[in-house]
Amino acid sequence: MEPNYSSNDHVFCIKTKKIKVNDVVVLNHKIHGKIIKRVQSINKNGLFVSGDNKSYDSSITNECQPIQSLIGKVFYKV
Amino acid sequence: MYKFEEVKAHCDIPCAIYDPSQAQYSALSVIRFLDLINDIKDDLGNSENMAKFVRLVAEKESHAVITKNEITTIWGDYFKEPQFSAYPEIHELTHSIMMNASKCKQSLDKENGASLLAGVNRFAEIFWATKDTETESKISPYLPNLEIICPVLKDNN
Numbered sequence: 001m002e003p004n005y006s007s008n009d010h011v012f013c014i015k016t017k018k019i020k021v022n023d024v025v026v027l028n029h030k031i032h033g034k035i036i037k038r039v040q041s042i043n044k045n046g047l048f049v050s051g052d053n054k055s056y057d058s059s060i061t062n063e064c065q066p067i068q069s070l071i072g073k074v075f076y077k078v
Numbered sequence: 079m080y081k082f083e084e085v086k087a088h089c090d091i092p093c094a095i096y097d098p099s100q101a102q103y104s105a106l107s108v109i110r111f112l113d114l115i116n117d118i119k120d121d122l123g124n125s126e127n128m129a130k131f132v133r134l135v136a137e138k139e140s141h142a143v144i145t146k147n148e149i150t151t152i153w154g155d156y157f158k159e160p161q162f163s164a165y166p167e168i169h170e171l172t173h174s175i176m177m178n179a180s181k182c183k184q185s186l187d188k189e190n191g192a193s194l195l196a197g198v199n200r201f202a203e204i205f206w207a208t209k210d211t212e213t214e215s216k217i218s219p220y221l222p223n224l225e226i227i228c229p230v231l232k233d234n235n
Contacts, residue, residue: 001087010082026085034085040160048160051087054209058088062158 001036001052013072024074027065096156098202101148102226104141105198108182109191109222111138116186142179149175149201161208171201199227
């Protein structure tokens with residue numbers, strides 16, 4: 001998620017279903033556990049997300065994340 | 079005291095590096111081979127020119143296949159749903175590149191080479207746009223001295 005989020009950053013999330021494209025969200029992924037990504041698109045089945053660091057790909061970007069996996073939307077970073 | 083939970087950004091390792099430049103160089107090579115073949119195709123009376131002609135045709139075939147393989151690899155392995163949504167033309171563009179590469183294999187018409195290069199350049203433009211990288215038009219420093227779309231690289235500060 002660099003350059004916007006780096007290792008050891010602390011983020012605060014709010015539990016909400018009001019998510020829009022470009023929001024940074026924390027999800028509970030079925031394999032990888034808690035992950036932080038940016039919302040690319042939203043459809044009736046869930047969210048497509050991606051990392052901010054375009055130099056690296058993540059297979060997660062190819063999956064539709066169910067809305068139930070959403071933990072919260074990041075609103076503050078320290 | 080509040081305990082923070084750890085979250086991860088996740089990245090697949092090893093990370094594949096994708097770059098359409100090989101497809102562009104191969105398309106330029108196809109055009110160059112078309113020019114060279116057309117230069118000697120009416121003078122095949124001697125064995126020297128015949129041997130050269132055969133080699134040029136073989137290399138034209140080979141580079142057209144390289145162009146096809148490079149484009150289909152990027153289209154199949156790199157492009158994912160968000161990129162398809164942003165650039166829906168990529169499917170038809172990829173197919174047209176395949177068709178033009180096949181035409182370059184089948185005939186000596188240089189127009190097919192020009193169409194091939196135009197399609198590959200547009201593919202490169204889209205590819206770099208998906209990586210938020212600006213592109214610029216440059217002229218290849220070698221024959222056939224035609225336009226190629228190149229990424230604008232950052233300075234090493």
